[in-house]
Amino acid sequence: MQAIRVENLSKTFRVKRKEKGMRGSVKAIFHPQTEEIRAVNGVSFSVAEGEMLAFIGPNGAGKSTTIKMLTGILYPDGGRVEVLGVDPTKKRRQLAYQIGTVFGQKEQLWTHLTPYDNFRFFGAIYDLTERETEARIEELSERFALKEFIDTPVRNLSLGQRIRCEMVAALIHKPKVLFLDEPTIGLDPVVKENVRELIRQMNREEHTTVFLTSHDVGDIEKLCRRIIIVNDGQIVLDDSVEHLKSHYLEHSLEEIIVEIYKAQEED
Amino acid sequence: MLTVVKNQMRVCALSVKYNIMREMVNKVTFLTNVGFMVLNNATFLVQWMILLRMRGDVGGYTMREIMLLWGFMAASFGLSHILFARAFSLSDLIIKGKLDSFLVQPKNVLVSVLTSATDSSAIGDFLYGTALVCACKPGVGGFFLFLLLVVTGTVIFTAFAVLLGSLSFWFVRMDMLQNQIVMGIVSFGTYPDGIFKGASRFFLYFIIPVGMAVWHPVHLMVSFDAGMFFTVAGYACVLLALAVAVFYRGLRRYASGNLMVARL
Numbered sequence: 001m002q003a004i005r006v007e008n009l010s011k012t013f014r015v016k017r018k019e020k021g022m023r024g025s026v027k028a029i030f031h032p033q034t035e036e037i038r039a040v041n042g043v044s045f046s047v048a049e050g051e052m053l054a055f056i057g058p059n060g061a062g063k064s065t066t067i068k069m070l071t072g073i074l075y076p077d078g079g080r081v082e083v084l085g086v087d088p089t090k091k092r093r094q095l096a097y098q099i100g101t102v103f104g105q106k107e108q109l110w111t112h113l114t115p116y117d118n119f120r121f122f123g124a125i126y127d128l129t130e131r132e133t134e135a136r137i138e139e140l141s142e143r144f145a146l147k148e149f150i151d152t153p154v155r156n157l158s159l160g161q162r163i164r165c166e167m168v169a170a171l172i173h174k175p176k177v178l179f180l181d182e183p184t185i186g187l188d189p190v191v192k193e194n195v196r197e198l199i200r201q202m203n204r205e206e207h208t209t210v211f212l213t214s215h216d217v218g219d220i221e222k223l224c225r226r227i228i229i230v231n232d233g234q235i236v237l238d239d240s241v242e243h244l245k246s247h248y249l250e251h252s253l254e255e256i257i258v259e260i261y262k263a264q265e266e267d
Numbered sequence: 268m269l270t271v272v273k274n275q276m277r278v279c280a281l282s283v284k285y286n287i288m289r290e291m292v293n294k295v296t297f298l299t300n301v302g303f304m305v306l307n308n309a310t311f312l313v314q315w316m317i318l319l320r321m322r323g324d325v326g327g328y329t330m331r332e333i334m335l336l337w338g339f340m341a342a343s344f345g346l347s348h349i350l351f352a353r354a355f356s357l358s359d360l361i362i363k364g365k366l367d368s369f370l371v372q373p374k375n376v377l378v379s380v381l382t383s384a385t386d387s388s389a390i391g392d393f394l395y396g397t398a399l400v401c402a403c404k405p406g407v408g409g410f411f412l413f414l415l416l417v418v419t420g421t422v423i424f425t426a427f428a429v430l431l432g433s434l435s436f437w438f439v440r441m442d443m444l445q446n447q448i449v450m451g452i453v454s455f456g457t458y459p460d461g462i463f464k465g466a467s468r469f470f471l472y473f474i475i476p477v478g479m480a481v482w483h484p485v486h487l488m489v490s491f492d493a494g495m496f497f498t499v500a501g502y503a504c505v506l507l508a509l510a511v512a513v514f515y516r517g518l519r520r521y522a523s524g525n526l527m528v529a530r531l
Contacts, residue, residue: 013522016439064523068367068523071370071371072370072371073366073367073370073371073521073523074521074522074523075519075520075521092370093373093374094373096371096372096373097373099371101371103367106367106368108368110285110289112288112289112292113285113288113289117285120281121278121281121282121285124274124277124278124281125278125372125373125374126373127274127373
């Protein structure tokens with residue numbers, strides 16, 4: 001069964017344009033100029049239940065916009081989205097009970113509270129009873145090795161500890177699909193490897209579908225079997241990591257990805 | 268349906284509790300904020316005492332009405348900033364794309380956003396306003412009427428701020444206009460309505476809702492009128508419904524953002 005189905009998905013942003021300097025600012029008051037930017041342009045793909053997919057591309061390719069449409073943050077201009085059979089534009093709340101999100105660049109935790117208090121808050125958000133929340137905190141804090149700092153305010157944690165807590169907050173309600181937007185950004189190699197192992201373990205034990213965007217080739221290589229590359233809002237490659245490697249023998253995955261990005265730029 | 272409301276209320280209560288805990292992290296700052304807001308409000312009352320000693324009334328208000336006026340203004344404005352402080356910075360959240368974390372939660376977006384911050388100095392406002400009305404000796408019935416009208420006042424202030432802030436989905440830099448109009452409400456709302464005539468009076472009753480949030484409640488405390496009470500309650504409901512509708516209409520245009528954001 002498909003966990004995610006996307007058909008002809010599009011999103012356009014209207015961006016203001018202004019000429020240089022003060023003169024341009026004054027001119028923009030009387031003659032405002034805007035430009036339409038197609039962030040996502042007719043994207044179609046599907047993700048099977050339990051699959052771990054890498055959705056990558058250069059900066060501004062449309063990765064985050066796509067992930068935001070899949071999670072119900074943004075409304076698409078065209079096309080169809082279904083996550084676990086639910087349309088995020090129509091039943092955002094129903095979908096939110098079944099998905100988890102980790103945005104590496106955006107904190108969801110309250111920084112003045114301890115991870116424990118944060119997890120209790122997230123338990124309430126997902127309508128878990130106190131007993132269910134406590135049991136889940138116990139289970140996840142064991143798995144993510146949080147015991148040492150579970151009672152330390154989040155603002156005093158290291159980046160690696162914070163990301164682990166962000167992941168626990170996203171997993172408190174046992175989501176069926178996990179959206180990870182650059183979850184290892186800024187982490188040292190050891191912590192990165194720990195986070196990857198935790199994602200793998202979760203996928204193995206809870207059969208969680210993982211939708212990952214990352215600029216770190218290590219994340220893709222060590223977690224995902226399938227890779228989708230987007231550029232200028234369109235899919236330019238949808239293939240298995242294994243096939244990609246066998247096709248470009250003697251090249252590392254990083255070199256292959258860079259070559260594909262460069263070829264797209266030249267086009 | 269009842270369970271949904273109950274769960275939403277549970278999250279709101281936790282959110283407000285955590286907000287106040289955050290404000291109390293630095294005890295000295297917290298207590299100073301609360302205390303100085305009470306003092307700040309009290310200085311204005313001294314000015315009114317001097318003014319009313321020179322002339323018997325201003326715009327039909329004696330010292331008792333002035334105390335009720337400041338009581339309603341401080342208590343309603345304070346309660347809206349304790350419970351729903353984010354309504355007054357909604358514009359900023361929309362412009363900077365900070366609604367993402369609320370949109371991935373299975374709860375009402377607007378309620379979650381509004382209850383996600385508190386203003387510690389507003390506790391001083393609320394305490395001061397309540398104490399001022401109690402000093403007018405309203406009696407038990409009068410005190411309950413005061414509490415009821417503080418609720419309608421809070422709804423009006425919050426809904427009006429949400430309405431203005433939601434315009435940021437369509438217009439850039441609405442945060443400046445939102446701040447100016449909110450400050451305008453505070454300025455106009457601390458003067459007797461009798462000094463405003465004609466178009467300005469109409470404007471302050473129906474466009475900027477100072478009249479419905481503060482002046483009518485003062486009149487109701489002096490002399491209760493069921494018609495006036497239901498006008499205030501009805502206005503609060505209509506304004507709230509309008510604010511909610513505009514917010515959700517605008518949410519479809521939300522553009523998010525890629526700024527590094529921390530939930531402070």
